Amino acid sequence: MAEDMLMLNITDSAAPTFSMGNNKFKRTYKPTDKWKRKKAEKRKASNRPQEAPPSKQKPHPVPQQKPCKPLCRPAQKEKPSNHFPESPPIKPTEDTAGKEGLHALPGKRGRKTAGPPRPHQRSQPPEDGRCEDRPFIKTSSLFRNNPDIPDIHRSDVTQVKEKVFTSDSFAELELHPHLLSTLNNVLKVTSMTSVQKETIPVLLNGRDAVVRSQTGSGKTLAYGIPLVQSLQAVQPKIKRGDGPLAVIVVPTRELAQQSFQIIQKLLKPFTWIVPGVLMGGEKRKSEKARLRKGINILISTPGRLVDHINNTLSIAFSAVRWLILDEADRTLDLGFEKDLTVILNTLNATGPARQNVLLSATLAEGVTRLADVSLKEPVSIQVSEHSTAVGVAPDSAEATPDPTGPGLTDSFAVPEKLQQHVVVVPSKLRLVCLAAFILGKCKFESGHKLIVFLSSCESVEFLLSLFNSVLCGKADPSAAPEQRPPLAFLRLHGNMAQEERTEVFQEFSQTKTGILLCTDVAARGLDLPQVTWIIQYTPPVSAAEYVHRVGRTARIGTRGNSLLFLTPSETAYLNVLANHNIGMSDMKMEDILANLMLDERFKGRGKWDSKRSSVALQEEIRVRATVLQTDFENVVHANKDSVQTAKKALQSFLRAYATYPASMKHVFHIRHLHLGHAAKSFGLRDAPQGLTGAGAGPGARPGARGGKEKGKGKETRPPRKLSSKERVANLMRSEYASGAEADSAHKKKRRKKKQRQAAEGDQN
Numbered sequence: 001m002a003e004d005m006l007m008l009n010i011t012d013s014a015a016p017t018f019s020m021g022n023n024k025f026k027r028t029y030k031p032t033d034k035w036k037r038k039k040a041e042k043r044k045a046s047n048r049p050q051e052a053p054p055s056k057q058k059p060h061p062v063p064q065q066k067p068c069k070p071l072c073r074p075a076q077k078e079k080p081s082n083h084f085p086e087s088p089p090i091k092p093t094e095d096t097a098g099k100e101g102l103h104a105l106p107g108k109r110g111r112k113t114a115g116p117p118r119p120h121q122r123s124q125p126p127e128d129g130r131c132e133d134r135p136f137i138k139t140s141s142l143f144r145n146n147p148d149i150p151d152i153h154r155s156d157v158t159q160v161k162e163k164v165f166t167s168d169s170f171a172e173l174e175l176h177p178h179l180l181s182t183l184n185n186v187l188k189v190t191s192m193t194s195v196q197k198e199t200i201p202v203l204l205n206g207r208d209a210v211v212r213s214q215t216g217s218g219k220t221l222a223y224g225i226p227l228v229q230s231l232q233a234v235q236p237k238i239k240r241g242d243g244p245l246a247v248i249v250v251p252t253r254e255l256a257q258q259s260f261q262i263i264q265k266l267l268k269p270f271t272w273i274v275p276g277v278l279m280g281g282e283k284r285k286s287e288k289a290r291l292r293k294g295i296n297i298l299i300s301t302p303g304r305l306v307d308h309i310n311n312t313l314s315i316a317f318s319a320v321r322w323l324i325l326d327e328a329d330r331t332l333d334l335g336f337e338k339d340l341t342v343i344l345n346t347l348n349a350t351g352p353a354r355q356n357v358l359l360s361a362t363l364a365e366g367v368t369r370l371a372d373v374s375l376k377e378p379v380s381i382q383v384s385e386h387s388t389a390v391g392v393a394p395d396s397a398e399a400t401p402d403p404t405g406p407g408l409t410d411s412f413a414v415p416e417k418l419q420q421h422v423v424v425v426p427s428k429l430r431l432v433c434l435a436a437f438i439l440g441k442c443k444f445e446s447g448h449k450l451i452v453f454l455s456s457c458e459s460v461e462f463l464l465s466l467f468n469s470v471l472c473g474k475a476d477p478s479a480a481p482e483q484r485p486p487l488a489f490l491r492l493h494g495n496m497a498q499e500e501r502t503e504v505f506q507e508f509s510q511t512k513t514g515i516l517l518c519t520d521v522a523a524r525g526l527d528l529p530q531v532t533w534i535i536q537y538t539p540p541v542s543a544a545e546y547v548h549r550v551g552r553t554a555r556i557g558t559r560g561n562s563l564l565f566l567t568p569s570e571t572a573y574l575n576v577l578a579n580h581n582i583g584m585s586d587m588k589m590e591d592i593l594a595n596l597m598l599d600e601r602f603k604g605r606g607k608w609d610s611k612r613s614s615v616a617l618q619e620e621i622r623v624r625a626t627v628l629q630t631d632f633e634n635v636v637h638a639n640k641d642s643v644q645t646a647k648k649a650l651q652s653f654l655r656a657y658a659t660y661p662a663s664m665k666h667v668f669h670i671r672h673l674h675l676g677h678a679a680k681s682f683g684l685r686d687a688p689q690g691l692t693g694a695g696a697g698p699g700a701r702p703g704a705r706g707g708k709e710k711g712k713g714k715e716t717r718p719p720r721k722l723s724s725k726e727r728v729a730n731l732m733r734s735e736y737a738s739g740a741e742a743d744s745a746h747k748k749k750r751r752k753k754k755q756r757q758a759a760e761g762d763q764n
């Protein structure tokens, strides 16, 4: 990494020590630097005032600098969630940035600069009289030493198609008239979707079912309508005190809330049936009180439900006649298997005959393993128009009696109106590329609502702060206020307090524009209206998770777009997706970076302005990308805390990278990562020491540095192999935190609280 570094703000004295407050910096002057000398001579000629050297220093014979220009930023409103200072003012010059990025001066690696800002540094005019000196500014080359972007050769992918709507109306079903009018007037739905048309009659007939249909196709109503229809007809009428008659298990808290709201709407005319939601992060005591009063339709995350099974005496399952596992492949997989076993054993031990329903967009053979134990001759429902690749009959919705029969294949359907894209970006350029994409969509186009998926809570926090500082923190003085749509960033991850998670979920549901930075906690089931783009900044752990993430857009027949970021070493992931019939088109990194041409805040010094050639344009784009990266790096390196935040985010990224399942290691292996380049995508100028090493140690790919940094003599340790338990714990923490065990940040607090409650004699 160090040898990639190009330090800007070059001074022209031979190894002087400049004093700037408490900072002392040394640099070495290289007499071969003609460029600098020429520049300095020009300055002399123009007879500008010279900067006085520090008193103890011998004045250096080489040209002096212009006096220190105050480097100021316009005053900005502080963002409450911002851990970083606002973007510091110094930019790489076009000269330096362009050269370092494209054709750096020979022998000029590791040029250092020191002392007060130099005249060739671009600065914003002082508007508030506030000056910020950043005496030591350096940035490293973004466009050098990157791996080549490989040509992507992919086999043709035959996408599985599913028709969303049918022409059949809900009125054709024999539903209670009040339920029908609720559908029409409250939920505003009249025609059935394909999955609803297939599923509702099967469930009304009392059969178990395994339902697979694409994301956003209306699976919630597909089980909700028959559930409510059957419960409202129970005689004698259901009473609150009967306890749960239906249990709906979902993997995340937000999905629990969402499903609860839909069931609540469906139950509007049937006030005697009481729905309730239990989920991690909520107060157990109040949940216990609600359980005591009676909940007839219980919606819960697995962790919290098990918690109540173990600790709440008033919870009884003797009346349960429905069990619905939404996002069943997730709730049945590794993370929740233990919890699900407890839930199924409890229900099987006490309940009457029960109807079981499993639903997901990605149910595949094998995930029904656990469910097989509890399902009785289930009907397998799969909606698909045609798929030549997997031999599903065209234009048919299938209902077969065997869930592991021909219906359940590993081919996943994605919405037809979803435009999927991939961009291959070298690690070093990932951060600027993401920022350029966000600016392009949210600043220079209108009406966009973006979700950006990241691999860890720390990365979410880090990017939120960084983007708030650099992308929102600076007003574009050249743009009229009405032309400056605000970049509103929100975040959602498993380490947030529940109250805040709920607030953010509601805020992002209601907003028409904005950017949600999140972990996979938002990947499943959430029905967030009008999302226009899904950006997968870190690729998901499986094709199924890919499908769910992109499924947050293009819902119920609407249009949507997705963009997957891959590094050059990760392009084999496209084959993994192609094996599940998922194909996409390429987007060029250069085209995304070209968005920076619209943003004058990242302008170079105008060197390329007069030139109209495409080469000049490319140069200016690279200069601007470097300016932006420098802004990021300056913000990150502004103080110890911000460096620490970036390091933590990098570390969590590396940890997450190490947790890709074994079947994905050929694509995502930590040894393929270049630690220095990865560090750059977190605004760090050097690969930090002592992190989970990437590329270090035996077997590291050639040229992968990061283990041994120049002159530092320390090696980063190779990654420790995580046990499967640790892997799950990681995933649970950052993705599907749904119960007490998940949130390590709140774990201590909760344990304390529990002890306190125990001491107070808090009984179930």
Ligand SMILES: Nc1ncnc2c1ncn2[C@@H]1O[C@H](COP(=O)(O)OP(=O)(O)OP(=O)(O)O)[C@@H](O)[C@H]1O
Binding pocket: 188, 189, 190, 191, 192, 193, 196, 213, 214, 215, 216, 217, 218, 219, 220, 221, 360, 361, 524, 525, 526, 527, 551, 555, 556
């Ligand atoms: N028959 C219908 N007509 C119009 N809109 C509908 C209909 N049924 C459901 N919807 C709407 O479609 C959207 C998606 O529904 P839902 O969230 O149930 O999809 P899903 O299949 O469960 O998606 P995912 O797989 O992502 O969980 C919701 O906004 C819902 O209100």
